[in-house]
Amino acid sequence: MPTSPNVVSSPKRKILVVDDNRPAAMSLTWAMETQGYDVMTCFDGPSAVSMADDFLPQVILLDIGMPVMDGLEVCRRIRADPLLHGTAVYAQTGWGDAEMRKQTREAGFDQHITKPINLDALLLLIESVERIPH
Secondary structure, eight states, X not given: OOOOTTOOOOTTOEEEEEOSXXXXXXXXXXXXXXXXXXXXXXXXXXHHHHHHHHHOOSEEEEEXXXXXXXXXXXXXXXXXXXXXXXXXXXXXXXXXXXXXXXXXXXXXXXXEEESSOOHHHHHHHHHHSOOXXX
């Protein structure tokens, strides 16, 4: 994947990719790793909550439409966790209608990104995240 000439990646920034679509999750993970980020990946909501607590990422790229525990509930749990205060949580979803955007905002997401993801725009968002001590 091409990199934006205007983006300088930060190798210490930690990102958690969460998507039940394994090929999509692995593709996004690979894209983030090629930018020098420290990336962990999981494929369901309960694992995302647990992994976020252990990994303490600065950014979570979170799919909405997952079985068992959807991304909205995952985000609510992350927002309730004091260890993850300041973590940026970005919805990554195929649903871009006004109602879904309202739901992601109410759940506590910082951004709503509609798939397919524009990698250059995503990298700019990630680099704009304030560093939080973890």
